[in-house]
Amino acid sequence: MTERQLARKKAIIRRRIFLGLCFAVLVLIIALVAFIIKAVVSAPEDKNPSEITSSDVSDVSSDNKVEEVEPQVNEYGLDVTFSNLLLVNGKNPLPDDYDKNVREFLVEIDPQYRNNNYVTKIHKDVYPYITAMVAKAQKDGVDLKVWSPFRSYADQKVLFENKVKRVTDSTGLTGDAAEKEAATVVARPGTSEHNTGLCADFNMASSKFADTEMYKWMTENAEDFGFIMRYREDKQPITGVIHESWHWRFVGINVAKDINRLDMCLEEYVEYLEKNRG
Ligand SMILES: [Zn+2]
Known part of the structure; x- marks a missing residue:
């Protein structure tokens, strides 16, 4: 070589x-x-205190088997399968530490979506749904705005005590009787959905809301964004709360449509799911 x-x-x-x-x-x-x-x-996802009773309606099948469901996204980019069925009422108060634990999951609602500068936060899971809903209403020419979303237990205590005073002034009732009467309108601390960060009052906390175009729009469109009218007039015997046209609760898109189709309130729906699970 x-x-x-x-x-x-x-x-x-x-x-x-x-x-x-x-x-x-x-x-x-x-x-x-x-x-x-x-x-x-x-x-692994963040541990989230509001997901205690989180459930997916499509999980319920006749043979009680849990079906794997791929996330489905709608035209607004929202996952229609995501849900939160946390039930809070006079009989189902939130745990004492919820108020402290939920803080890290709260986000500030952008000013363009709200008309209140005092209470401005909502649960981060609900944020994309509520902002997409308000944006769509505004696009449709309806001036929907978030008025009162999350409230702390301390905020709720002030509201409740003020209501008790007004009841005493107007009816002469005192003590437990006055508190009981007040609780049909303003929830006690820890029993209000506002303490969860999963609901909001819109535009005004007033029965006048029922006469607005915002209310009409909500009755026709809210379920597409996962919200239900939480306190219907005909469900007061079950919810224990007067009709609140302005108060809307996030439950999830598929769930909201299911609840409306079944003509139920949240209390009835949670019970219905438990029965179906056997
Ligand atoms: Zn409310």
């Missing part, structure tokens, strides 16, 4: 080693990217 042939052979070997190294590096990069994607996809 001449010196020239030897040099050429060495060059070929060097090239093969170089190509081999390139290939090995490429395989390593692909493996690394695959590992990162897997880690991101399977990362």
Whole structure:
């Protein structure tokens, strides 16, 4: 073998080693990217205190088997399968520590969606739904605005005590009797849905809301964004709360449509789901 042939052979070997190294590096990069994607996809979600009774309506089937459902997104980019059925009322108060734990899940509602600068926060899970709803109403020429979303237990205590005073002034009732009467209109701290961050009053907390175009729009469109009218007139014997046309609760899009189709209030629906689960 001449010196020239030897040099050429060495060059070929060097090239093969170089190509081999390139290939090995490429395989390593692909493996690394695959590992990162897997880690991101399977990362556990935040523990969320409002998901205590979170449930998906499509999980309920006649043979009680849980069906895997792929997330479905609607025209507004909202997951229609996401739901939250946390039931809060006079008989089902929130845990004492909910008020403290929910704080880290609250987000500020952008001013363009609200007409109140004192109470401005909502649960982060509800944020995309409520803002998409208000944006759509405004696009339809309806001046829907969030008036009162999340309230702390302390805020609720002030509202309740003020209501008790007004009841005493107008009826002469005192003590437990006055509190009981007040509770049909203003919930006690820890028993108000406003303490969950999952609901909101719109535009005004007044029965006049029922005569507005905002109310009409909500009755026709709210379920498309996962909201239900929480306190219907005909359901007062069950909810224990007077008709509140301005108060709307997020439950999830599929669930809201299901509740309206079944003509139920949340109390009835939660019981219905429990019975179906057996
Ligand atoms: Zn309300």
